[in-house]
Amino acid sequence: MPNSMVRLGPSTFLRIPAEAVIGAAVMIALPRRPRIVLAALCGVALAAMTVLNLLDMGFNQYLGRGFNVVLDWSLFADAESYLEDSVGRTQTLALVAGVITVVLLLFVLLALSMVRLSNLLARHTALATRGTLVAGVVWITCSSLGLQLSGVPLAADTTAAALKDQAHRISNTLKDEAEFQKVARVDAFGNTPGSQLVPDLRGKDVVFTFIESYGRSAVEDPIMAPGVDATLDARTKALAKAGFHAKSGWLTSATYGGSSWLGHSTTMSGLWISNQQRYRTVMASDHLSLTDAFKKTGAFDTVGVMPGVQKAWPEQKWYGLDKVYNAFQLGYQGPKFSWSTMPDQYTLQQFQDRVHSKKPTDGKSRMSFLILTSSHTPWAPIPKMVPWNQLGDGSVFNGIEKAGHPSSYTLTDDTHSRAEYGKSVQYTVTALTEWLERYGNDNTVLVFLGDHQPNAHVSGNHASRDVPISVVAKDPKVLDRIANWNWTEGLRPAHNAPVWQMSAFRDRFLAAFGSTPHPKKN
Structure with missing residues (x-):
């Protein structure tokens, strides 16, 4: 899932994600109980990243910047007030309820689907191992050669990159708070x-x-x-x-x-x-x-x-x-x-x-x-x-x-x-x-x-x-x-x-x- 509207297209989804290849290898190697727990946690994490990417998409489109996990939660109340003034209270309540329902379903369904996928890998260990090996070799080859489809690299690591980006944003926000307090105390007049x-x-x-x-x-x-x-x-x-x-x-x-x-x-x-x-x-x-x-x-x-x-x-x-x-x-x-x-x-x-x-x-x-x-x-x-x-x-x-x-x-x-x-x-x-x-x-x-x-x-x-x-x-x-x-x-x-x-x-x-x-x- 990209985090901006301009990158939203079929070629974005026709790629090999490194995280999936690594995840498959880990799932194959784990015993049943830790595998199921890890699969559920991975599903929840994937849902969280999907929501953050969608928020980035909306914030980039309307505010010209990505979503700030530390600071921007308070803006949802303003967004709800804006919607209520624009389309009415009834429609706003319906939209808010719909969004909450979709988000909850996303977390539940992705967790369940990851558990199901891990069970599938465990039942067909030999075939899954070969498939994972092939996928890994293809990813490395595409990455080394810089192969692209419609200008988009075939070898992807966007989820890891998105996590790294979110971590940097949080770190920069916390640093900025301390630095800006010093700047605000300086005043030419x-x-x-x-x-x-x-x-x-x-x-x-x-x-x-x-x-x-x-x-x-x-x-x-x-x-x-x-x-x-x-x-x-x-x-x-x-x-x-x-x-x-x-x-x-x-x-x-x-x-x-x-x-x-x-x-x-x-x-x-x-x-x-x-x-x-x-x-x-x-x-x-x-x-x-x-x-x-x-x-x-x-x-x-x-x-x-x-x-x-x-x-x-x-x-x-x-x-x-x-x-x-x-x-x-x-x-x-x-x-x-x-x-x-x-x-x-x-x-x-x-x-x-x-x-x-x-x-x-x-x-x-x-x-x-x-x-x-x-x-x-x-x-x-x-x-x-x-x-x-x-x-x-x-x-x-x-x-x-x-x-x-x-x-x-x-x-x-x-x-x-x-x-x-x-x-x-x-x-x-x-x-x-x-x-x-x-x-x-x-x-x-x-x-x-x-x-x-x-x-x-x-x-x-x-x-x-x-x-x-x-x-x-x-x-x-x-x-x-x-x-x-x-x-x-x-x-x-x-x-x-x-x-x-x-x-x-x-x-x-x-x-x-x-x-x-x-x-x-x-």
Whole structure:
């Protein structure tokens, strides 16, 4: 069993496995009782490896990486929640029950089949011995000569290689945990006094916005790019007419296809947070987040608007947010759009009504942190823009949701997924820039970016991890501060625009707007 979709084909299974030849030789030599015990254990081990390979296959397809035995079990709860939001509770329960049943059957049947096979070998010892000898000689010959079938070696040892790979992953994960704890304690701005943080943004209304799954593919893929690029160009012109100008570049995300919180925290921390253990380490640390830097100045109120948060969110403390509005605090009475709890246009209007339109206390400025969710997989149904003065409590979206495609439209068809994904990005970019055009002022500074690329069903099996990022402002001094970044004018980054690691953004942003480094060392 391969561990990726691209290697799944008939030639993969038409090979001689070294483990089977060795296993047959051992079974022939053993007495009955230890043979049966070993055969059963081998069947269980084979079932476990099959499950791990299938998990690798799924994780590679959706998250661009293999399954981590140490860290990834917690993601199954998120997967179940996603399925429930996408296809409904009844179907999700049926799917989960089906998967559990299949896995249990796999373990039982492979254990029984291995016992049966060992008994067969024992009953025909002479024939089995000759067959095993021949198979061993053929394997050695094929391995020595490098014989292949459709580019795949005939002599295989993939199970042993897979076990070795899993062992290395576990070892590397445990080492990474200890090493990253040391890295997280080093911070170039960790001891910077509040008075020396972002002095050039005092008096500004700074808005950081993540757009779900807004990746490079949206801007450059032949299917999605025409619509998305036309929207970015049209919105650049509309903003320019309103007095706003933008510069755009690329960041390489620490995640792919999902686990958006890794992208958020990487951008805000200046650390490469590529797995759940690193995330937990940072959330429990006092490493300075970009949002907390604004709070530390004493000159900014800090507010988060999180329509995707539907439970307790202790990370608020690390982010340094004075107030957070979750999915249940925005007054939405309309329908969910699959996973997304509410359309981004509604979220932005609520942000305007509850936050942006109100002056902070004590003459402070404000830093806001928004996570927009309408471009979250499965990209069906997709909201449509409505007149801003008709948003109300969101009930206006009832008809739009009913008229949209069901989630099955994209879950079962990659072409549909790519087309609808592109439309969802167009919708969110339009909503965000219309909000800025409608409500922004001379002091508004908008930074918006993607958290990660969409999964391989949309971006392909060999997509980069790059996401677009834009800084938009009416005050020309703001963009002058980042002139040496050599970003592209407008909302659409050029193909050859600079590409930074997402973890580089925090320090470059702080430095660009006048912050003075005072390192905190390990």
